[in-house]
Amino acid sequence: MDQPVINCRPERKDAAENRQRILDAALRLFEEHGVEPVSMNQIAAEAQIGAGTLYRRYRNKNELCMDLIRDPVDQLSRDIKAYLQGNNSSPPSERLRGLLALFLQFKEIHAGLIAGVEHSSAPLGAHSRTSTSLYEEFHQLLVQLFEEVSLEARQAGPDSVFRADMLMIALSSDSYLFQRNVRGNSQDTILDQLCQTFI
Amino acid sequence: MDQPVINCRPERKDAAENRQRILDAALRLFEEHGVEPVSMNQIAAEAQIGAGTLYRRYRNKNELCMDLIRDPVDQLSRDIKAYLQGNNSSPPSERLRGLLALFLQFKEIHAGLIAGVEHSSAPLGAHSRTSTSLYEEFHQLLVQLFEEVSLEARQAGPDSVFRADMLMIALSSDSYLFQRNVRGNSQDTILDQLCQTFI
DNA sequence: TTGACAAGTGGAGACCTCTCCGTTTAATAT
DNA sequence: ATATTAAACGGAGAGGTCTCCACTTGTCAA
Incomplete structure (x- = not known):
């Protein structure tokens, strides 16, 4: 009879790790090539995760950049x-x-x-x-x-x-x-x- | 011994026809769906020409729009x-x-x-x-x-x-x-x- | 400990832009 | 008429964005 928890639970451990991998990978690639020419695909590959996982967290490169700055x-x-x-x-x-x-x-x-x-x-x-x-x-x-x-x-x-x-x-x-x-x-x-x- | 003609020859007949097909197709699609959501692919298909042919004439949708206005x-x-x-x-x-x-x-x-x-x-x-x-x-x-x-x-x-x-x-x-x-x-x-x- | 299940995952696939290049063809010279 | 040739053609394919969904996994209540 408990109400379902409305507040979102804290981020799952694996998710948190992937987020960090993404941020690291993006930073690495941006430093090497600049922001514009790096594709979401590349970032996913560099972070060694699937494209879907990347897009689940950041709908596009802007959101990713916003997180980075x-x-x-x-x-x-x-x-x-x-x-x-x-x-x-x-x-x-x-x-x-x-x-x-x-x-x-x-x-x-x-x-x-x-x-x-x-x-x-x-x-x-x-x-x-x-x-x-x-x-x-x-x-x-x-x-x-x-x-x-x-x-x-x-x-x-x-x-x-x-x-x-x-x-x-x-x-x-x-x-x-x-x-x-x-x-x-x-x-x-x-x-x-x-x-x-x-x- | 003639010099090759420097002035570009007039546009070839088939090319001229295709240009018109493209313009017509684009106008039709733009009127129906608006400019933004129509893709170059769609335009090529509607004009019944290959994508390469479309891109030969217009490097992108902007150039096409510029021609249209x-x-x-x-x-x-x-x-x-x-x-x-x-x-x-x-x-x-x-x-x-x-x-x-x-x-x-x-x-x-x-x-x-x-x-x-x-x-x-x-x-x-x-x-x-x-x-x-x-x-x-x-x-x-x-x-x-x-x-x-x-x-x-x-x-x-x-x-x-x-x-x-x-x-x-x-x-x-x-x-x-x-x-x-x-x-x-x-x-x-x-x-x-x-x-x-x-x- | 052990379900239950929401959250997270990843890759196939739809559709896009744009290029490359082997083939076709209109225009011209002979 | 025929040969020549530069222009035009078109579709395969590389690489991109983004979605969908069957599958896995962390978390929590019992």
Whole structure:
């Protein structure tokens, strides 16, 4: 007559081991070949598990990449919080710039994996942007800061949500790498331009 | 002793017929199922040709889509030229808005094919944006108008090329459909917001 | 200890993209 | 008419994504 346990039981031992094998294998292959050219098949083979097992845990390469950069993402999240607390008396436009700087720095370091996360992610394209919690959190912060800016300037700026959407898409790997590689802009230049355009 | 003809001979008769079969088949399938879910295989089968033949002509679905909207694109290009000539005494910011309006209208009508063109297009992601001649042309116009605006305002705005890049990416199907479907903004609202943000 | 059974496994298979290359054929020169 | 030849053809096949499901195995209650 007991209720079936609603809380999921802890991960099974064999499953946990396989998860680790996958992570290790993926990291190894990504380091050797880069993220994009490595296939799910290869990862499964390298981890010595069946394709089905791999797909049971990660529906696609994005999810796998997301798991691989979980720690750096958490760190970034903490860095952002710390920065905002340490500078809460600066004008909002300056905090905005600081935020962007942190974000760009992060992108620079983890470019490969981030592109992996963003790429081919979406069955329903745009939805991917909002699905990552980091992106949602970042978007939220941008909105707040934009509102602060408008408030301070005593004039209604454009819709902050829209503006944040535009800025986020301007920060996508696609756009960033284009500026970096095709336009030949440095990280600093891009940061400057972004501030001039959006703030 | 004749020189071999350098100019390519006119397209062979059978080739021309197959091209038409492909275009017809694609149009039929796209109308029935939408662009995205139709595979190159299906198109080849519907056109009753081998896969190799299809790929000889169109390296991927984007190229095929580009061929399918060639006429509307040319029309848009002419419309833009006409608009600019008819309004060359308006302030540049107004012309900019007019341009965007034309462009958004175009996107609205041909959303499916355009998404098809943009999607999965790029081995080197960002390069796709510059590869379409329409996009290059449009980018060029935006740059010019931005410069006019800065000139008129007697103050150096941010780099016009960068600004145009940002605006173009804001006009991508990804971004546009997100605003349309997730944010629930109408075409007019989006136009307003774009102008407020970028002009 | 021992079922019971949910969770986990793996590989066959459906369908996809794209290439390669032996065969066919339209266009041209003789 | 016939030979030549470059272009076009098509399907086999390599390698990819992802699903399905018969089978195994860890876990827990009895």
